[in-house]
Amino acid sequence: xxxxxxxxxxxxxxxxxxxxxxxxxxxxxxxxxxxxxxxxxxxxxxxxxxxxxxxxxxxxxxxxxxxxxxxxxxxxxxxxxxxxxxxxxxxxxxxxxxxxxxxxxxxxxxxxxxxxxxxxxxxxxxxxxxxxxxxxxxxxxxxxxxxxxxxxxxxxxxxxxxxxxxxxxxxxxxxxxxxxxxxxxxxxxxxxxxxxxxxxxxxxxxxxxxxxxxxxxxxxxxxxxxxxxxxxxxxxxxxxxxxxxxxxxxxxxxxxxxxxxxxxxxxxxxxxxxxxxxxxxxxxxxxxxxxxxxxxxxxxxxxxxxxxxxxxxxxxxxxxxxxxxxxxxxxxxxxxxxxxxxxxxxxxxxxxxxxxxxxxxxxxxxxxxxxxxxxxxxxxxxxxxxxxxxxxxxxxxxxxxxxxxxxxxxxxxxxxxxxxxxxxxxxxxxxxxxxxxxxxxxxxxxxxxxxxxxxxxxxxxxxxxxxxxxxxxxxxxxx
Ligand SMILES: Cc1ncc(COP(=O)(O)O)c(C=O)c1O
Numbered sequence: 001x002x003x004x005x006x007x008x009x010x011x012x013x014x015x016x017x018x019x020x021x022x023x024x025x026x027x028x029x030x031x032x033x034x035x036x037x038x039x040x041x042x043x044x045x046x047x048x049x050x051x052x053x054x055x056x057x058x059x060x061x062x063x064x065x066x067x068x069x070x071x072x073x074x075x076x077x078x079x080x081x082x083x084x085x086x087x088x089x090x091x092x093x094x095x096x097x098x099x100x101x102x103x104x105x106x107x108x109x110x111x112x113x114x115x116x117x118x119x120x121x122x123x124x125x126x127x128x129x130x131x132x133x134x135x136x137x138x139x140x141x142x143x144x145x146x147x148x149x150x151x152x153x154x155x156x157x158x159x160x161x162x163x164x165x166x167x168x169x170x171x172x173x174x175x176x177x178x179x180x181x182x183x184x185x186x187x188x189x190x191x192x193x194x195x196x197x198x199x200x201x202x203x204x205x206x207x208x209x210x211x212x213x214x215x216x217x218x219x220x221x222x223x224x225x226x227x228x229x230x231x232x233x234x235x236x237x238x239x240x241x242x243x244x245x246x247x248x249x250x251x252x253x254x255x256x257x258x259x260x261x262x263x264x265x266x267x268x269x270x271x272x273x274x275x276x277x278x279x280x281x282x283x284x285x286x287x288x289x290x291x292x293x294x295x296x297x298x299x300x301x302x303x304x305x306x307x308x309x310x311x312x313x314x315x316x317x318x319x320x321x322x323x324x325x326x327x328x329x330x331x332x333x334x335x336x337x338x339x340x341x342x343x344x345x346x347x348x349x350x351x352x353x354x355x356x357x358x359x360x361x362x363x364x365x366x367x368x369x370x371x372x373x374x375x376x377x378x379x380x381x382x383x384x385x386x387x388x389x390x391x392x393x394x395x396x397x398x399x400x401x402x403x404x405x406x407x408x409x410x411x412x413x414x415x416x417x418x419x420x421x422x423x424x425x426x427x428x429x430x431x432x433x434x435x436x437x438x439x440x441x442x443x444x445x446x447x448x449x450x451x452x453x454x455x456x457x458x459x460x461x462x463x464x465x466x467x468x469x470x471x472x473x474x475x476x477x478x479x
Pocket of ligand 1: 177226258260295
């Protein structure tokens with residue numbers, strides 16, 4: 001008898017077929033293939049691929065923070081605490097504190113599903129210091145990266161209301177974790193466009209338009225805001241946040257504030273949604289809110305170790321109980337990841353042995369961000385046919401590019417969008433791997449790509465020069 005597959009494309013969870021995640025999509029796949037071709041000696045016009053597809057700072061050469069890695073080493077192998085190695089006392093103290101909170105003193109045992117008590121209380125203290133508003137450790141849930149807890153929170157909305165399917169408002173351009181997760185959950189995505197002509201501002205009139213249009217056929221239940229923006233790099237003003245909160249209040253929307261780049265800001269002040277809501281007073285200070293942070297970003301940038309948190313505010317107690325149960329099914333997030341979060345929430349204090357080195361390391365990281373954002377902005381705006389808004393935060397540039405009609409027709413013949421075609425040509429001719437705007441969203445008829453900007457200086461300059469050279473050639477080819 002012929003063995004038939006139980007699981008086929010036809011009977012698979014059909015939502016999964018709609019998931020797209022361009023950051024690791026076809027352009028990256030081609031880049032990886034080119035890397036293999038280069039190893040085999042296939043002749044190319046370039047010697048190496050420059051990966052600029054993903055906001056993964058360590059992959060671009062950023063060094064880990066010494067304090068964090070020392071604490072990780074000690075919690076992983078506690079014998080080091082009493083060894084003769086020259087390890088700062090505050091590292092030893094931190095490792096002991098963390099191990100005391102782990103069952104049987106091992107990071108190999110499960111933690112409570114919302115995270116170690118010690119780490120959640122440190123997160124609450126960090127938020128309290130940041131906002132001047134008390135935070136309760138019981139409202140904090142640690143996750144394996146922010147993606148993990150963002151998905152859990154979005155899952156709460158998978159239910160028709162008033163006979164209409166649920167929908168969630170998402171900025172365009174957006175980070176495709178949101179579109180991908182909503183596709184997976186079968187929840188409608190309601191796009192609202194950021195205003196590129198005004199530094200990617202979030203206009204309330206556009207929120208109203210998108211909410212009105214979507215409300216005809218769906219029940220819009222939540223609003224996602226990414227501040228600082230990915231891929232757009234803008235930092236919202238306090239006034240703007242206040243308007244957004246009022247908008248959400250008037251329509252009874254749950255706010256998801258993705259604030260993962262709050263430590264990656266160059267010049268403007270960061271205002272958390274929580275702080276602004278509390279400063280506005282009642283009734284806004286009683287609204288439901290989920291705000292997210294991760295150790296994949298900021299100075300730690302420990303993407304591979306997977307850790308982050310959500311603070312959930314003002315949930316109905318039975319909803320929060322359900323959330324607790326849902327999170328407990330997965331046991332707990334990585335305990336090593338939780339230890340990193342602890343270090344980020346409570347870095348070495350002044351006067352402690354690790355403090356000076358820590359301060360120097362984060363100052364250098366911040367300096368690199370400052371330089372690269374300025375260089376990317378200047379360089380892109382100096383290329384004819386390019387436009388780039390100032391980059392206030394995050395670790396990306398998202399320039400707009402003019403793509404000639406001839407090139408657009410060529411792309412169509414190849415069944416590609418013009419920006420995909422552009423990025424693929426850029427990759428094939430220079431080895432620079434950036435992600436087309438189609439993966440993040442853009443106004444129809446406009447074309448962009450997203451590039452990370454935190455490469456080492458020479459590599460970054462090489463990438464900028466390669467992009468400029470490529471574009472000038474491209475414009476000659478398709479005048
Ligand atoms: C805006 C935004 N939110 C969330 C995440 C998720 O990060 P992680 O799951 O690594 O914590 C990212 C990662 O790039 C991001 O850019």
